[in-house]
Amino acid sequence: MRAFSGRSLGELTVGSLHRGELTPDDVRIHPDTLRHQASVAAAHGNPQLADNLLRAAELTAFAEDEILALYEALCPHRSTAAQLSGLATSLESRAAPRCAALVREAAAVYARRGLLKP
Amino acid sequence: MIGRIRFMNEQRVNLDGFAREDPALGLVALHSPDDPEPSLRVDDGRVVELDGRAEADFDAIDAYIAAHGLDLAVAEEAMALPDVAAARLFVDPAVPRVEVVRLVAGMTPAKLARVVALLRPAELMLAMTKLRARRTPSNQAHVTNLLDDPLLLAADAATAAAYGFRELETTVPVLADAPSNAVAVTVGAAVASPGVLVQCAVEEALELELGLRGLVSYAETVSLYGTEGVFVDGDDTPWSKALLTSAYASRGIKMRVSSGAGAEVLMGGAEGRSMLYLESRCVALARAIGSQGVQNGGIDGASVAGSVPNGVRELMAENVMVMARNLESCSGNDALMSESHVRRTARTLPILLAGSDYICSGFGSIQRYDNMFGPSNWNAEDLDDWLALQRDWGVDGGLRTADPAGLEALRRRAAEAVRDVYRHLGLADFTDEQVEAAVDAAGSKDLAAGDPLVVPQAARAIRAAGLTALDVAAALRDTGYDEEAERVLAMLAERVRGDHLQTAAIFDERMRVLSLVTDPNDYAGPGTGYTPDPARQAEIDAIRQQRGVADLRRDQAGAGDDRLTARGAAAFGTDPREVVIGVSPGVGRRVWRTLSGLLVTDVLQELLDGLEEEGCVPRIVRVNGTIDVGMVGLTAARLAGSGIGIGLQGKGTALIHRRDLPPLANLELYSIAPVLTPELYRLLGVNAGRHAKGATPVPARNPYTDEAIEARYHTSVIALVALERECVDPLAGPEELVLT
Known part of the structure; x- marks a missing residue:
């Protein structure tokens, strides 16, 4: 799993934080992840939540x-x-x-x- | 006016306002004559009529629901279902939750309101048990204070998390303080537990800004209203709210919307509709804009609903509509809706018993006066009540007993962490005295008045520097709070993962997401659905006040002395002035203190003194064969030269007996041991002496109390009886005792 910045989730550690390596984009959700969550929501009886997450995926770029x-x-x-x-x-x-x-x-x-x- | 009515008028419930139903003002709970008939016409996949309104006349709310809110594939089937048939699906355990959810997706607001209005209170409870999204119930706390004091906020956030709250909502009396409050509560929560969601309820734009910076982990103050006029007065439209909903999700932030009965009535904009119908519009809109959940059940308008007939029922029906629309329910029980403890408890109890995603959408974990949302229906003074209610009914209300000793250390660490982080980030300097005051404080009134500019300056600095949760985590790490830094970072990692964007998500203490997806409610009748696992049940059961025989044995042993000595088998007396005091088997062995707190030996001394005052010759025996106070007294009477005996149980119950009476009869009885005084025992001795002399004394009266004396002492009585029982020897006769 990758953050918005492309950094792998596994690199989100207190050590990297202490070394000053982390930026806000390292703790931002990636649009692909939102699209995946949208498909999960659709599969659980909530297409409106899915639509919302797809709009959100678009807004990640803003x-x-x-x-x-x-x-x-x-x-x-x-x-x-x-x-x-x-x-x-x-x-x-x-x-x-x-x-x-x-x-x-x-x-x-x-x-x-x-x-x-x- | 007669005394009975004057007296009733003085009761707390009569501080509440009760409104005559007035549909024109929207002061009506379940049905208004102006509520529309449910209707839905679809033409070529497009909704052209909704609840009696043609497309050209749709207001903004109708238009949004018509465009996005309904599953048109099931609409025909759902709308054709008779209301009663639909209502039965809600409570029939043989009908799975998903089937209800499927059909409700095709119901218009007026239809769903009509269906849930048919559910009676017990049926609402069943519907809630079955339809809530998450299997495991949870609870949310308010953490605020009058001063926005960050040390106290952190200590109180840690306390709330220790009590089991999985979501903490703070807010501010002074808007500009918001960033400071968000940081303080985030740090305090991280001290107590991983995975606690934190929110700072403020105006929409600032709340979004705090969320985008990671300073809070969810948002809730995104209000929806049931009429277009009130919606626009609130400076929003369904489209602006939909955009806001997506904005939160775009940064991986959980959010839910808020609505609830009474808001439109208070704004004078109910358009003559019932509260339930207007809320049904809100809930349909919440689903339509893609919110994963709704906080409703009145909220700020709870007391408006509570003022009309069926109003409290309406509040619960709102929650059930949310669940039936497949959304997370954060089910109100927050704003204080009555001055009456009976009414405010009754308002919540069905929801506590049924279980909701969040039973309270703001249990005031702090003092009433510190609650900047206004006092909650449940406040710090009610925490032990809540824990007792969970235990009484064997249900999971989301809370647990926090160990008092552990709590002090936790509060200190939370306050110190905030002090250190604020100092490290150059936000503020706090003294050790201020930390200690926050640790000990029951509320902000226990704090010394500080510099009123400190918090606004810290808040301004946080905003000006653009500090994010990463900076907070780094500051925690740099000041030696590694575990807390890990926890703040773990919450940020969850934003990347996004699993908590699904319906009804919380984190457990191992950072597992519990949601509609990972922990779906599987209730299908008795023997199914959520039950606490053994460890959780033990937490629910083991409140800190519980006591057993071992505790009492320890207490009694601590009061033991050697003033009573046994001197062999008791003989029959012959002196006509002789009165015998019989004590129960445990006295002087296991039992030393009566329920009123007196030493048994002191009680005996009073009885002896009373008898001697009347010129009688007293003698003490221990009756070993029975713990029954009547038999103890009668046995003593039969040993006494006068034929008069006193029976005394270790717990303090005492009576005067005569040798020719049946065992269950007696001359005088003190039955309420916990309220007996030395003077009363002395009087009993005097009266026994008068009986021995053939006089007819005025019987002593049991002192009166209107307290729940049995509730207070019955556990002690049971344990005392157990201690006495251990000393019973049916074969051993009475023995002489000497008091020195």
Whole structure:
């Protein structure tokens, strides 16, 4: 099993920590692991949890402030239709089609329910 | 108003508010006239009507559930099931959990609410026993304090983990302190046990930031609401919550959402719907956005539900809906919902007995005043009650007795570890006195007022430096806490592994993941499902207060002296002034102290003095053939020249007997040994003397007590009887005793 950085889980030791060898990416989950966990969830009667883990796999490639910005953009009255559309396009271009679909779906409902930024 | 009603008005339960049902305000538990009829129309794989609403009119919640929340492959079958038939599946042990889960996946919110509303309380318990995701029940604690004192937080986190809590939730009275609290609780938990999940409940963005840095290991304060208006007032939508859910998972962080009855009512946004229906929408949405679990059962609104008819039942039905949707249930029992100990216990008991993934979603492991979520339904003063309840019913409520001696060392190590880590990271300096105060403190009011700027400065430094859990682990290692460093690192490794992202995951103390996947609930009727293994059962049974004959034997031996000496077989007296005091077989051999704490020899001295005051001639004999106080007294009476005897058991029960009475009759009886005083024994001696002289004394009255005196003393009585029994010799006659 490998961390996001590619480092093997077996190298996560107090010794390597003490030598200052570990970085935050060494304790981050790898997208392949999330995809594997998604298949486990699907096999245990929860396809929605599986979908969530697949979206999460896409988000592993995003920096923390990007994720916080994405969250903020989806909060009510934060984004115009155009902004959400642009966000979805950008997500598609960064290999995050599931997150992009979530944003497009939100944009359609937000427009109908008055949740867009005027 | 008559006295009976005035008196009842003064009882604690009448501090609670009780609301008349008012469906327009949402003050109705299970059914509102405005709850929709369940309905589902699917056209070409697309939901075009949900619970009476056409697609064009879907609000945001409907829209999300319709798009993601329902298994359309089973929807037709599930929606066609009559409500009663569906409800029976929940309790029928022959129907496996997976079958219920399969069908419920196709039920709309209104349908599921209707089905669980049919379940009566005992049926809710059966449904919970069968449907919770994880086989092994568990429990979650609140660890907070008024001062955000990191030393006390660490000591209390270690204490909570020692008591068996597998999840610790902290929060802050001052938002900016959050990073410090997260670090302190993480370190304290690591001191006590591997694998304790830690959370810091704050506003969504800061909570996510703490999670991303590894400073907490799960998140729970991701709130869902049952109406669109309240949802948006809460500054979120189903899509923002779905994104947040994925954000946590993207960093390998466990999360669950929070909902529960009453939130919409409190916000004035219930739209005339019942609490159960609105919560059913929340639970359906939780599943739809891909959350692995839900904290519900009222939570902050528990007392709103508790104010209406069927409200407490509704709270439990919420949990069952979560389980039936195949999600982790963190089943409330946190916010204090009543001033009445009877009501707050009754609210939780069915869930404790049935077992939930987390029975309490916040047992206040600290003092009520230190609970920054507000007092919990269960608090530090109730820990021993909880342990006794587990033991009474033989159920696993997730907790165990922490050894008091071990706890002191644990608290010291936790406080020292935080002091050393804070110093090492340049966050704060704490003194030895502050450490010792935190070790000993029952709560933050026991701490001296410190510098109020220390914690905010430490928190700011953690945030400014971008410290992560790796830095905390390294600091633990560098300051000599290797085991704790290993444990913090092990939790980080689990983020890489991701097995705890599955439903209802906890870690046991060997870092094994227990979840829907690895520890699935297999209840299928009596003889199946979770039972504590022998080691766990022993933990449940062995509370620190339990005592046996050996303990009592030791206590009694410690009170022994040589003031009573045997002088051969007892003779029949002839002096008409003579009164004989008979004592039971164990007196002066194994039994030295009565239940009221008096030495038996002191009791005898009072009886002798009382008799002498009346001019009588007292004599003491030990009756060896029986422990029955009536027979002891009667035997003494038959030996006495006057025909009057006193019977005294080692535990202090005493009576006056007369030689011509049947054994079970007597002249006066002190039956409540634990409350007898030297004055009362002296009076018994005086009265026995008066009987001997042919007078008719006013009988002494047993003192009154309204305490559960039998509960307190029955175990001692049983052990004392066992000690007396060991001394019985049916063939040995009474013997003379001399008191010196």
